[in-house]
Amino acid sequence: MLHETVRNVLRRIDDVASSVDTLGNDADLFEAGLSSYGTVEVMVGLESALGIEFPEQMLTRDTFSSINALVRVLQTLRPATAMPAAGSDAVDANGWPVATETAR
Amino acid sequence: MSTLELAPRLSADAFRQELFERGLLLPTGVDGLYGRSAVFEGLVDAVDRLIGRLSVGDGAEIMRFPPIMTRTGFEASGYFKNMPQLVGTVHCFCGDDREHKRVLSCSPAEGGWLAAQQPSDVVLTPASCYPVYPIIAGRGRLPAEGWLVDSSSYCFRHEPSVDPARMQMFRQREQVCFGTPERIRAFQSHWMTRALEMFRQMGLPATTDLANDPFFGRPGQLMANGQRSQRLKFEILVPISDPDRLSACGSFNYHVHHFADAYGIIGADGEAAHTGCAGFGLERVALALLRQHGFSPEAWPETVRATLWPQS
Numbered sequence: 001m002l003h004e005t006v007r008n009v010l011r012r013i014d015d016v017a018s019s020v021d022t023l024g025n026d027a028d029l030f031e032a033g034l035s036s037y038g039t040v041e042v043m044v045g046l047e048s049a050l051g052i053e054f055p056e057q058m059l060t061r062d063t064f065s066s067i068n069a070l071v072r073v074l075q076t077l078r079p080a081t082a083m084p085a086a087g088s089d090a091v092d093a094n095g096w097p098v099a100t101e102t103a104r
Numbered sequence: 105m106s107t108l109e110l111a112p113r114l115s116a117d118a119f120r121q122e123l124f125e126r127g128l129l130l131p132t133g134v135d136g137l138y139g140r141s142a143v144f145e146g147l148v149d150a151v152d153r154l155i156g157r158l159s160v161g162d163g164a165e166i167m168r169f170p171p172i173m174t175r176t177g178f179e180a181s182g183y184f185k186n187m188p189q190l191v192g193t194v195h196c197f198c199g200d201d202r203e204h205k206r207v208l209s210c211s212p213a214e215g216g217w218l219a220a221q222q223p224s225d226v227v228l229t230p231a232s233c234y235p236v237y238p239i240i241a242g243r244g245r246l247p248a249e250g251w252l253v254d255s256s257s258y259c260f261r262h263e264p265s266v267d268p269a270r271m272q273m274f275r276q277r278e279q280v281c282f283g284t285p286e287r288i289r290a291f292q293s294h295w296m297t298r299a300l301e302m303f304r305q306m307g308l309p310a311t312t313d314l315a316n317d318p319f320f321g322r323p324g325q326l327m328a329n330g331q332r333s334q335r336l337k338f339e340i341l342v343p344i345s346d347p348d349r350l351s352a353c354g355s356f357n358y359h360v361h362h363f364a365d366a367y368g369i370i371g372a373d374g375e376a377a378h379t380g381c382a383g384f385g386l387e388r389v390a391l392a393l394l395r396q397h398g399f400s401p402e403a404w405p406e407t408v409r410a411t412l413w414p415q416s
Contacts, residue, residue, distance in 0.1 A: 035362070036330050037185060040323040059326040061333045 228260035250283025278383030295382035
């Protein structure tokens with residue numbers, strides 16, 4: 001699931017690592033402590049995990065405001081353009097590559 | 105925008121050439137690096153003193169810095185993560201006689217005399233508020249009412265340009281506020297109002313607007329959008345080199361708890377403090393005055409002269 005891929009990336013971000021597992025999918029990530037630079041790390045982490053690139057118009061605070069918000073944006077990106085993360089060809093039910101940690 | 109009549113159009117290149125020909129700025133051969141004449145320095149000094157007169161009642165602690173800061177303090181700030189393109193580092197020769205002889209004989213392809221330069225424990229200061237944060241953090245918890253610092257320093261940003269308003273080294277006069285979110289927002293708002301009045305008194309057609317820092321690359325766009333959506337940065341803008349593209353002469357910033365987290369600045373309540381700064385680029389204000397009122401300050405309107413030199 002994309003939700004789990006997003007959570008896996010968030011678990012590697014210091015700002016929210018300790019609280020990810022208690023956050024709901026609609027919880028405000030900025031209120032949970034996600035900083036501006038942490039947002040950049042989420043962007044880079046998801047792009048690396050999914051082999052995608054966020055279009056310029058989606059590089060907004062709203063996109064990164066919650067797990068569900070991120071999943072909604074990721075769902076609008078064409079999976080066909082996604083490349084599996086290096087060393088992993090696992091995909092989820094939607095055909096999305098799964099982050100390495102999930103594939104293990 | 106003020107109803108003041110704007111100065112006639114002049115390209116950035118033509119404006120700079122005029123400043124050179126009149127001896128106000130002295131060319132060095134490197135874009136953005138200039139000597140300053142007595143008249144230009146007198147203007148910078150007058151603007152600096154004006155800011156001092158406006159803020160003398162604020163009770164800020166004065167801090168003045170050389171144009172370099174500690175590398176550890178710089179690294180903690182996160183500046184290189186966000187704006188690597190602007191950074192200037194200080195490298196030094198730390199070798200012995202033998203190494204000295206070796207690098208003197210190095211070809212340009214081998215790195216020339218730079219071949220053995222090592223990074224030192226200082227870097228060029230990117231903004232005059234940066235050296236302030238580690239000092240305040242080192243003092244322990246803030247007083248209940250917070251703290252206010254009046255800082256100034258030469259600053260470096262690697263962005264060579266023919267636009268004389270975009271210097272590589274320039275002076276900033278920056279007030280830095282520490283405290284609660286409410287205090288920082290009030291400080292930001294107060295300085296925006298104060299700056300508009302200050303520029304009005306100088307006869308400059310100024311306006312304020314939402315802004316963002318020049319963050320680097322695609323991640324930078326995300327940072328910039330986040331900064332704008334949270335209304336963290338405002339600038340005071342004046343036409344200088346290009347009437348169609350206003351130049352920022354000052355900025356009013358709310359950092360939330362970015363610097364408190366970076367340096368360990370703790371509020372009276374034991375939580376990370378919030379910080380903000382309000383700074384002016386002194387050379388830019390001087391250039392805006394020269395652009396708007398002409399190249400001879402002695403011929404400027406009396407009201408403007410009285411604002412800048414109240415004793416004259």
